[in-house]
Amino acid sequence: xxxxxxxxxxxxxxxxxISLHWLVxxxxxxxxxxxxxMVDLDYYHAWYKKGPDxxxxxxxxxxxxxxxxxxxxxxxxxxxxxxxxxxxxKAGAQIVHWAFYLMVLLIATTGxxxxxxxxxxxxxxxxxxxxxxxxxxxxxxxxAGEVHWYLALVxxxxxxxxxxxxxxxxxxxxxxxxxxxxxxRQKDTP
Amino acid sequence: MKVFFRALLLxxxxxxxxxxxADYDIDTRGAxxxxxxxxxxxxxxxxVGRFNTFEGKFSFDEDDIAETKIAVDIDVTSLDSNHAxxxxxxxxxxxxxxxxxxxxxxxxxxVVDLGNGKATVYGDFTLMGVTKEIAIDTSxxxxxxxxxxxxxxxxxGTTTLNTKDFNLILPPGNEVELALYIEGVRx
Numbered sequence: 001x002x003x004x005x006x007x008x009x010x011x012x013x014x015x016x017x018i019s020l021h022w023l024v025x026x027x028x029x030x031x032x033x034x035x036x037x038m039v040d041l042d043y044y045h046a047w048y049k050k051g052p053d054x055x056x057x058x059x060x061x062x063x064x065x066x067x068x069x070x071x072x073x074x075x076x077x078x079x080x081x082x083x084x085x086x087x088x089x090k091a092g093a094q095i096v097h098w099a100f101y102l103m104v105l106l107i108a109t110t111g112x113x114x115x116x117x118x119x120x121x122x123x124x125x126x127x128x129x130x131x132x133x134x135x136x137x138x139x140x141x142x143x144a145g146e147v148h149w150y151l152a153l154v155x156x157x158x159x160x161x162x163x164x165x166x167x168x169x170x171x172x173x174x175x176x177x178x179x180x181x182x183x184x185r186q187k188d189t190p
Numbered sequence: 191m192k193v194f195f196r197a198l199l200l201x202x203x204x205x206x207x208x209x210x211x212a213d214y215d216i217d218t219r220g221a222x223x224x225x226x227x228x229x230x231x232x233x234x235x236x237x238v239g240r241f242n243t244f245e246g247k248f249s250f251d252e253d254d255i256a257e258t259k260i261a262v263d264i265d266v267t268s269l270d271s272n273h274a275x276x277x278x279x280x281x282x283x284x285x286x287x288x289x290x291x292x293x294x295x296x297x298x299x300x301v302v303d304l305g306n307g308k309a310t311v312y313g314d315f316t317l318m319g320v321t322k323e324i325a326i327d328t329s330x331x332x333x334x335x336x337x338x339x340x341x342x343x344x345x346x347g348t349t350t351l352n353t354k355d356f357n358l359i360l361p362p363g364n365e366v367e368l369a370l371y372i373e374g375v376r377x
Contacts, residue, residue, distance in 0.1 A: 052275070115274070116274075
């Protein structure tokens with residue numbers, strides 16, 4: 001494990017991609033749970049204001065991390081899939097993987113459209129501001145809010161499929177698909 | 191000839207004076223009208239907003255104020271407190287539930303002339319599906335010919351709503367002050 005390369009190799013993931021994968025996995029689930037919790041907070045709750053501030057800030061950074069992952073993936077592709085996968089398994093995995101990039105982009109964008117609907121920029125941790133682009137859509141914040149929520153549900157569904165597939169590979173097929181994401185080589189035994 | 195002119199002048203004055211109740215459209219297209227609300231923010235200051243979309247008509251006779259009639263429809267979804275996320279919250283089912291109750295209306299029932307351009311306009315106000323009588327304290331701002339060939343009349347009014355009457359819980363006090371600025375164009 002400690003001899004691992006930061007870069008992906010033909011038979012294993014590098015720790016760069018592995019770190020980004022788990023960072024995004026934890027962040028995406030946390031963002032969903034946190035977002036779900038914060039929207040129903042009472043106005044007088046201590047987190048009523050800082051909850052959304054945090055959610056927005058992390059959302060912007062998550063999008064940046066996904067952009068980094070995308071570039072990384074293109075320049076340094078992941079190892080080939082396990083042998084023995086059916087064509088539809090490979091295709092399904094590919095579709096879900098690419099859908100994650102698209103979903104993070106869309107969810108972040110709709111979130112941005114809620115926050116910036118009145119022309120104010122989005123403040124990331126009092127650190128920098130993402131400027132607002134105005135579209136003059138009537139009640140943009142309501143529309144964007146609904147789409148944001150339904151996309152988040154789609155994201156959670158896709159993530160569930162992704163996790164169930166990984167567990168199926170590990171426990172049913174007994175292949176290395178899941179362990180690869182923990183740094184194991186393709187040919188290693190579980 | 192002189193007599194003729196005097197007669198003409200008199201008849202004009204008479205016509206103007208008799209001024210039958212005229213119908214006015216509230217100039218919402220030109221946005222010479224506003225419906226503002228304000229309520230206490232956490233009990234320490236005022237939160238001010240407005241409804242951007244509404245329309246209305248009134249009939250008004252300067253010489254018979256008590257016969258004034260006014261009806262206004264408000265698009266509640268057009269709520270604007272100059273902060274999109276707050277607007278979203280106020281429109282949600284936590285507050286105004288605009289999906290279920292997209293519009294509000296006011297229809298006057300009677301007007302009490304208080305003199306000096308002041309009047310109390312009573313009427314049925316419908317908000318969130320609940321209709322209650324409210325009283326609006328109004329005063330005349332002005333009236334006369336506009337520079338573009340029309341005739342306009344302007345009024346302002348205020349009223350305080352107990353939002354609980356309309357099943358709207360708005361902490362801390364369930365109180366909203368409405369301020370109305372109405373400019374009508376005579377039809």
